[in-house]
Amino acid sequence: MNKKQLIQLVEEMTIDEKINQLLQLAAAFYSDKAEEKTGPMSDLGLNQDIIDTAGTTLGISGAKEAKRVQTEYMKNNRLNIPTILMADIIHGFRTIFPIPLALGNSWDEGAIEKMAEISAKEAAVSGLHVTFSPMVDLVRDPRWGRVMESTGEDPLLNSRLAAAMVRGYQGENLKEDHMRVAACVKHFAAYGGALAGRDYNSVDLSERQLREMYLPGYKAGLDAGAKLVMTSFNTVDGVPATGNEWLFRDVLREEFGFDGVVISDWGAIKELIAHGVAEDEKQAAELAIKAGVDIEMMTMCYPNHLKELIDEGRITESLIDEAVLRILELKNDLGLFENPYRGADEQLEAEVILSDDHRQIAKEIAQKSMVLLKNDSILPLNAQEKVAIVGPGAQSTDILGAWSWQGKKEEAISLVEGAHLLSENLLVATEKFDYFDPSEVAINEAIELAGQVDKVVLALGETDWMSGEAASRSDIRLPEKQLTVFAKIMEKNPNVVVTVYSGRPLDLQGIESAKGIVQAWFPGTEGGSALAEILWGRYNPSGRLSMSFPETVGQVPIFYNVDNTGRPYESAPEEKYVSKYLDVSNYAKYPFGFGLSYSDFEYQDMRTNSDTFTKEEPLEVSITVKNNGQVAGEETVQFYVRDLVGEVSRPVKELKDFQKVWLEPGETQTIRFILSEEMLRYVHKDYKVKSEPGQFVVMIGGNSRDLTTMTVRLND
Structure with missing residues (x-):
């Protein structure tokens, strides 16, 4: 359909049909089992007419079910308009890749794009059209559980990886390529700045910080062509994002030129009441539609109140029309008017989902995402050494992460399974080892095995529910019992390598004396194979941190690109009256870019x-x-710049570029970076983006801490 035909379709719709196009309902409302939807219908006050004309659907799974739902929907829809099937496909559909924070550690745009392409393919053959990804919220506080969904603390790296994800999900032409899905950039804006790292909390940022650090990632995803944007739960300058007209009309629409669909997060429109900016659902609907929110997810403010608001003259019907048109344009971009079933295909589903090829790529990307944090000449292991693998993560398949919607733990490869493919000299515990409260029998068995081997791999970490949405933690150390077990095993055998599964950077106090530490994150379906190949030297670790690890939780939020102060610690670290702690250093234990x-x-x-x-x-x-x-390896060469004098205080360093280089033993390469004036522009007092002549420090190295520096000058 062309634009004129879409406008005509809007004109043919009744006001109720138009308003209902702005509603998204969950899969339960389209169940073919009456008992499954009776309760949810009653809870929301829905009738069948609204369900039949609600514009989009959340959480349908499987090609057969997707086709059934679409068939029933169109049969009941007067104008035969198809629905859009959306879902949270965050880091894989059925083949689960590492969590996004781990993907950020790869610093590999090609790998990220491939991950998104495979995720899209598996989702598309299962009948889905839209993924709520990428999440590009910049993150600085590991107490916040949703750091696992971001690619890290740096705006440049986040931007490049956001664009790579969008390219991977959407391909070149969504209408013709039914093996791709539309991408939704989220959460607009600054959700990652939640105060105290507490999920859904308020955000208090200057506009300059918002524009310099937080907005670039979203903008990069939009510039790559993302079709949707999701609102964030938080406030921006005191105004909840979902009702923030400045944020969505002025910044997103006018400044960024975005003309796609804006969707609320789950229940976010109704939450304007709890925020205290709306007295009831009617006012919440008014604020959201005026802000430019096109789709209301899983609350009934729009269907219950928009028509009344029009009748009272508080809003115009043109606001509804523009939102409906954007939704119809998305359906048209997806090719749903020509083929409502799009990519859904049971035969392809059976061939594509969790294929051997997809599993192999998932393993390779997991390897790129793991970070070797410490190695006192203990790694790699060799097949001749006798090794014990113990601890709660040894045989665990709880390695998919909290957002692996369709992933199945029973299909994941544990560390022990992966290790058995590489070595026959293994001792493995038989007792189940709980993450929080291991039995004395399990602890004693682990200690006994440690005394019988050359080296010990102690697999520690979080469970999947300990990070993700609504999983903020004030104490981000390993559970106490795990630290106790570590100490006892070290007494028995000091040759210990600790592997860590987690969804966030942890405070690793208590395991510092380990001779080796490998941060494995939640690595996905093939995580155990990937981790084992790193431990036994089949893969040379190349991951570099995209988020700093604190020395202690008391330092957070901690990040590398801090603004300088009037009494910088570096000027006189031995003095008291400088910006520092009395009991710990200012610096991260493992800084951004480290590995x-x-x-x-x-x-x-x-x-x-x-x-x-x-x-x-x-x-x-x-x-x-x-x-x-003595072995070939891949290095990530990082290029940083510091502006020594600016109109406003500037960060002590900012990542401006990076290159990955593969070097054989003894090989030397010269790496070149180009520094342009455009790369030195920043947000000034008047919020204009420009550069200034003056001195700049250019820095190159393997992480944000260990750098070689030179000073240069930008002239007019």
């Missing part, structure tokens, strides 16, 4: 082609990287 390798990369001979540069003539900065190790 070890079985190779030994040396940085040398940093150069620039000039001491000065201009807008017309950018600067070339180069450095030589050599692999002094």
Whole structure:
């Protein structure tokens, strides 16, 4: 259909049909079992007419069910308008990849795009049209459980990976390529800035921080073509996002030029009442539609009150029409008017879902996402060594993460399963080892096994419910019993490698004396195989942190790109009256960009082609990287800049570019970065984005802490 035909379709709709197009209902309302939807219908005050004309559907699964629902929907819809089937496909559909925070650790745009492409393919053959991904909320506080859904603390890295995800999900042409799905950038905006790391909490940011640090990731996803944006639960400058006209009309629509669909998060319109900006559902509906929220997810403010608001002259029908048209345009972009069943295909579903090829790619991406945090000459293990694998994560398949909607734990590969493919010299506990309260029998067995081997792999960490939505934690250390077991095993055998499954950076106090630490995150379906291959040296770890690990939870929020202060710690660290703690350093235990390798990369001979540069003539900065190790490996070369004098205080360093380089043993390569004037622009006092002439420090290294530096000057 063309735009004119879509407008005509809007004109043919009754006001009730138009308003109901703005409603999203969950799968239960389309069940073919009456008893499954009677209760939910009563709870929301729904009737069948509303269900038959609600514009989009949430959480349908499976090609056969998707086709049944679409058939029934269109049969009951007077104008034969198809519904859109949406779902949370966050890091894989049935083949589960590492959680997004882990994916961020890969620093690999190609891998991220491939993950999204496979996720889209599995979802599409199962009948789905839209995924609520990527989540590009910048995150700085690991107490917040939803850090697991973000790619990290840096706006540049988040932006590049957001764009890669959108490309992977959507491909080149959604209408013609039915193996792709539409992407929804979320949560607009600044959801990751929740105060105290507490989910759904208020956010208190300056507009400059919002624009410089938080908005770039969303913008990158939109520039890559994302079709939808989801509102966030939080306030922005005191106004809840879902009713924030400035945020959605001025910033999203006018400044960013976004003309796609805006959807609320679950129940977020009605929550305007709890926020205290609306006295009832009627006012909540008014605020949201005026802000430009096109779809209301799972509350009834729009269906119950929009027509009344029109009759009272508080809103115009044109607001409804523009929202309906955007929804119909999305349906048209997906090709649903031509083929309402789109990619749904039971035969392809059986062939594609969890295929061997998808599992292999999931393993490779999991390997890229794991980070070697510590290695005191204990890794890699070799097949001749006798190794005990103990602890709660040893045989656990609880490695998918909290947002693996269709993933099945029984299809995941545990660490022990993966290790058995690589070594026959393994001792494995037989007793179940609980994450929180292991039995004395299980603890004693682990200690006994530790005394019988050369080395111990102690698998610790979180369970899936400990991170994710509504999973904030004030204490982000490992559970106490796990620390106790670690101490006892170290007494028996000091040659311990700790592996950590988690959905957030943890406070790793209590395991510092381990000779090796591998951060495995929640690595997905093939996680155990990927982790085992790293431990036994089949894969040289290449992951680099996209979010800092605190030395202690008392430091958080902690992040590398902090603004300088009037009394910087670095100026006199031994003095009291500088910005510092009395009992711990200012610095992260493991900083942004950090990660070890079985190779030994040396940085040398940093150069620039000039001491000065201009807008017309950018600067070339180069450095030589050599692999002094005995094995080939991949290094992520990171390029940072500091603006020494700005109109407003500037961060002590900002990531401006990065390159991944593969080096054979003894190989040397020269890596070159181009620094342009455009890369030095920032938000000024008047909120205009521009640069200023002056001195800049350019920095290159393997992480945000260990850097080689030079000073250059930007001239007019």
